[in-house]
Amino acid sequence: MASSSTAALPSSSAADAVAKLTAASAETENETEPAAAAEAEAEAEAYERTHVHGVYEAIAPHFSATRYKPWPAVAAFLRSQAGGAVGFDVGCGNGKYLGVNPDVFMVGSDRSASLVALARRRWKELQNRQATADASGTGGEASGAAVTTDAMVADGLSLPFREHAADFVICVAVIHHMSTRARRQDAIRQLLRCVKIGEAGQAGGQALVYVWALEQGSSRRGWDEGGEQDLLVPWVLKSQQKQQKSRKGAKGEGTGDANAADKSGEAPPTPAAAGASEAAVAPSHTDPVFQRYYHLYRKGELEEDVLAAGGVVVSSGYERDNWWVVAANGLFPHDRR
Numbered sequence: 001m002a003s004s005s006t007a008a009l010p011s012s013s014a015a016d017a018v019a020k021l022t023a024a025s026a027e028t029e030n031e032t033e034p035a036a037a038a039e040a041e042a043e044a045e046a047y048e049r050t051h052v053h054g055v056y057e058a059i060a061p062h063f064s065a066t067r068y069k070p071w072p073a074v075a076a077f078l079r080s081q082a083g084g085a086v087g088f089d090v091g092c093g094n095g096k097y098l099g100v101n102p103d104v105f106m107v108g109s110d111r112s113a114s115l116v117a118l119a120r121r122r123w124k125e126l127q128n129r130q131a132t133a134d135a136s137g138t139g140g141e142a143s144g145a146a147v148t149t150d151a152m153v154a155d156g157l158s159l160p161f162r163e164h165a166a167d168f169v170i171c172v173a174v175i176h177h178m179s180t181r182a183r184r185q186d187a188i189r190q191l192l193r194c195v196k197i198g199e200a201g202q203a204g205g206q207a208l209v210y211v212w213a214l215e216q217g218s219s220r221r222g223w224d225e226g227g228e229q230d231l232l233v234p235w236v237l238k239s240q241q242k243q244q245k246s247r248k249g250a251k252g253e254g255t256g257d258a259n260a261a262d263k264s265g266e267a268p269p270t271p272a273a274a275g276a277s278e279a280a281v282a283p284s285h286t287d288p289v290f291q292r293y294y295h296l297y298r299k300g301e302l303e304e305d306v307l308a309a310g311g312v313v314v315s316s317g318y319e320r321d322n323w324w325v326v327a328a329n330g331l332f333p334h335d336r337r
Helices: 015-029 034-065 072-079 113-136 181-194 240-247 257-263 276-280 301-308
Strands: 086-090 105-110 149-153 168-172 206-212 230-236 289-295 311-319 322-329
Touching: 015 034, 015 181, 015 230, 034 113, 034 230, 034 289, 072 168, 072 206, 086 181, 105 113, 113 149, 168 181, 181 206, 181 301, 181 311, 181 322, 206 301, 301 311, 301 322
Parallel strands: 086 105, 086 168, 105 149, 168 206
Antiparallel strands: 206 322, 230 289, 311 322
């Protein structure tokens, strides 16, 4: 899993592997032999276990330390939800979104047990802060912090939530880690299965999805239209001293992962693209490097996946190196078979 490379690996490292996984999945799509389909799924799962799940388990504390500020657009979506609404955060990481709107009940889920443990610790701290503030009557920022939250370990392709129970779902920077398009569409299908179906005169639930964009021409990464979509992106597990040095002078996390890179473990694609703060904490031969799989979404692809999953696109757009979509179920109850 660890590697000495600090640049995104070429197509032979990721795109070729994904092509084989996709071909194996396509070969079994029309077959009646369940063993072949199960084998194809097992191969994709094994790839993600190595290049996604295992990596996040290894880097969880470091990753969490760089992911502390909610993205503004996601926070606005959460604050727009009505009081008493029920929502899920699929791929919740360290739980930074679970306390954004104290008037809703949220349940987070993530494949990483280590990140879920950090999420639980986070909201328990919020509970304690609120209890202290309420007892002292000081109120302030701590007052109203979310206490109606929880987090659990769960696979995004097999969510344990009751069907059509949620008023809203968020899934931020998660689906791009699925190694085949079929699995990415299945992940969206799982989100839609969780949200309520609209009825006459009543809107249904909505799912907000964010993924990394291929079109990042103005980003430090240098990715853009026409480039490889399937990559292994490095994460440098810096020492604690380097983490502190990297965070010193940082002015805030930005709206997306790419903009938080100056104080994260994300290695620059080239020395020329690195900023001054990144250069100051450049990886050394003693810093382990982990390779995470990403599928970079091209323009319009996320909307296509929503439609393929049986959903409808309520709204969509681009924000700071990410494509996003708000999706809803496309069928009413009486249309289902």
